[in-house]
Amino acid sequence: MSDVILQIDNLAKSFGGVRATDNVCIDVKRNETHAIIGPNGAGKTTLISQLSGGLKPDSGRIIFNGQNITKLPVQKRCHLGLARSFQITSLVMSMSVLDNVALAVQAQDGHSFKFWKPARTLERLRAPAMEILRDAHLDDKADTIVSALSHGERRQIEIAVALATKPELLLLDEPMAGMGPSESVSMVETLKALNGKKSILLVEHDMDAVFALANRISVLVYGRIIATGTPQEIRENQDVRHAYLGDM
Amino acid sequence: MGVFLKNRALTFIVLGLLGTVPLMMYWSGSDYLSLATKLVCFAIAATSLNLILGYGGMVSFGHAVFFGIGAYAVGIPSYHAVYGELDFIASSNGFFHIVLAVILSALFALITGAISLRTRGIHFIMITLAFSQMMFYFLLALDTYGGDDGLTIDERSQIPFISLDNPVHMFLLSFIILLGCLYLVNRIVNSRFGLVLQGAKDNEERMAAIGYNTFAYRLTAYVISGAMCGLAGALFANSESFIFPELIDWTRSGELIFMVILGGGGTTIGPVIGAAVFVVLEKVLSGFTIYWHLPFGIMLILAVLFGRTGIARWFERQKRPGQSNE
Numbered sequence: 316m317s318d319v320i321l322q323i324d325n326l327a328k329s330f331g332g333v334r335a336t337d338n339v340c341i342d343v344k345r346n347e348t349h350a351i352i353g354p355n356g357a358g359k360t361t362l363i364s365q366l367s368g369g370l371k372p373d374s375g376r377i378i379f380n381g382q383n384i385t386k387l388p389v390q391k392r393c394h395l396g397l398a399r400s401f402q403i404t405s406l407v408m409s410m411s412v413l414d415n416v417a418l419a420v421q422a423q424d425g426h427s428f429k430f431w432k433p434a435r436t437l438e439r440l441r442a443p444a445m446e447i448l449r450d451a452h453l454d455d456k457a458d459t460i461v462s463a464l465s466h467g468e469r470r471q472i473e474i475a476v477a478l479a480t481k482p483e484l485l486l487l488d489e490p491m492a493g494m495g496p497s498e499s500v501s502m503v504e505t506l507k508a509l510n511g512k513k514s515i516l517l518v519e520h521d522m523d524a525v526f527a528l529a530n531r532i533s534v535l536v537y538g539r540i541i542a543t544g545t546p547q548e549i550r551e552n553q554d555v556r557h558a559y560l561g562d563m
Numbered sequence: 564m565g566v567f568l569k570n571r572a573l574t575f576i577v578l579g580l581l582g583t584v585p586l587m588m589y590w591s592g593s594d595y596l597s598l599a600t601k602l603v604c605f606a607i608a609a610t611s612l613n614l615i616l617g618y619g620g621m622v623s624f625g626h627a628v629f630f631g632i633g634a635y636a637v638g639i640p641s642y643h644a645v646y647g648e649l650d651f652i653a654s655s656n657g658f659f660h661i662v663l664a665v666i667l668s669a670l671f672a673l674i675t676g677a678i679s680l681r682t683r684g685i686h687f688i689m690i691t692l693a694f695s696q697m698m699f700y701f702l703l704a705l706d707t708y709g710g711d712d713g714l715t716i717d718e719r720s721q722i723p724f725i726s727l728d729n730p731v732h733m734f735l736l737s738f739i740i741l742l743g744c745l746y747l748v749n750r751i752v753n754s755r756f757g758l759v760l761q762g763a764k765d766n767e768e769r770m771a772a773i774g775y776n777t778f779a780y781r782l783t784a785y786v787i788s789g790a791m792c793g794l795a796g797a798l799f800a801n802s803e804s805f806i807f808p809e810l811i812d813w814t815r816s817g818e819l820i821f822m823v824i825l826g827g828g829g830t831t832i833g834p835v836i837g838a839a840v841f842v843v844l845e846k847v848l849s850g851f852t853i854y855w856h857l858p859f860g861i862m863l864i865l866a867v868l869f870g871r872t873g874i875a876r877w878f879e880r881q882k883r884p885g886q887s888n889e
Contacts, residue, residue: 367772393774405772407765410758418762422774427755428783434755480773 617828625695633796668793713807827873
């Protein structure tokens with residue numbers, strides 16, 4: 316198995332006349348944190364949606380772990396090890412934190428056409444879910460209904476749910492969006508703890524977070540990748556400074 | 564988490580009253596037993612709808628179609644058992660009737676569900692309505708079985724050791740089946756399957772993103788629900804010994820939705836309470852005036868306006884986080 320876990324090959328997607336994704340090529344290496352940055356409307360969420368399966372690309376290929384997944388539906392990609400978090404928090408709001416994580420564990424534990432045993436008493440679902448919550452320091456919230464939690468806590472739980480699907484690659488769509496400063500710090504800590512253990516493709520506006528977390532960065536402007544490199548290289552890249560960071 | 568754990572007091576009180584009061588009234592001379600049996604049949608139908616509506620978020624506006632299929636699955640074989648022809652389905656065997664009712668409703672649910680569950684919201688409501696109206700007009704056109712005049716069942720389902728001509732037997736059989744259905748739905752909604760169903764009601768996108776094929780789970784719930792409603796129809800046909808296409812009419816489906824919402828969707832006992840309030844209110848008000856629909860409608864509107872989450876939840880002290888209600 317190669318050290319490239321995700322290969323985005325000439326991906327293109329248009330909405331009417333707008334090229335939201337314009338022949339994008341990105342390689343995400345195994346266990347690296349790869350960030351995609353770009354100004355508003357650069358097509359970052361469009362790109363992530365094509366990777367997770369929510370949107371169909373017009374052309375190009377997505378190769379995940381050597382397999383062409385361009386045409387696979389969302390849930391099949393998930394079973395192959397591709398997990399995403401949403402830009403707008405997406406959890407089962409009426410259920411507890413533990414329920415949410417346990418449902419993700421359950422999704423990996425064979426089919427769920429099991430109609431008889433009460434699922435909330437099953438150790439094989441509850442124990443791994445609890446462990447994930449402990450690792451994320453969320454175990455004290457286990458029995459709280461998600462709708463009663465703060466925005467920052469919900470974002471943390473989204474990561475926990477994504478991790479519970481045992482992904483090989485995490486797609487994170489603006490995990491810091493809408494967070495206060497202290498919440499952002501704890502999210503950066505959470506993601507830092509994953510660096511080197513999980514492959515992460517991160518779309519984020521918060522530049523401090525991106526430069527703190529990313530091993531490599533790709534810059535997306537008007538649907539096109541204008542540069543890819545280490546944080547240092549991106550900082551020094553003239554095109555990037557011009558197009559995006561504002562000539563600082 | 565055991566079955567009947569939370570809110571179980573209310574559940575036991577309601578079921579205890581429902582299981583004893585009609586019998587005591589019957590034995591003391593006032594006969595409301597067939598009304599009680601009708602109530603129990605609607606309670607089973609509402610319980611089946613609760614599985615997909617209350618727990619699954621699928622607003623089926625054609626659920627009465629399964630009730631009607633179940634009723635005709637008793638009426639048609641019974642008709643041929645008495646008057647001949649169509650020997651291959653002519654039978655007055657109760658087990659045959661029940662199996663036929665359940666299989667035909669499940670099959671109809673599988674076919675129509677596979678199509679209608681590809682839609683959401685108002686489109687799902689309209690398409691389930693359309694399927695049930697199709698069946699309604701089909702039955703209207705069946706002159707052999709009375710068309711819009713309906714069909715009198717001359718011989719009820721034959722079941723060993725009990726006689727459905729005896730109103731006490733009829734009531735007890737229906738009541739025991741209601742208990743079985745409540746228990747079954749309760750097991751289902753707390754199982755792995757049930758949690759997936761409830762998760763998909765709340766956030767389908769999320770459930771797909773963590774790897775669930777929500778369509779397959781919804782369709783399965785729809786088939787179980789349809790089969791259960793067919794069983795209710797088979798009991799109803801025996802109790803009333805008269806069946807008619809209006810059993811399937813969309814107003815019936817609306818009434819079933821009403822029972823679930825009024826009693827409390829997503830609770831075990833809610834649909835039973837809803838069915839009871841509905842049937843009793845209808846009976847009482849129609850005794851006062853022939854214009855009973857007006858006060859009936861007003862009372863139902865008030866009940867929904869001021870008890871939005873359903874009667875079964877009035878008695879809850881506090882909703883426990885993340886647990887489905889009993």
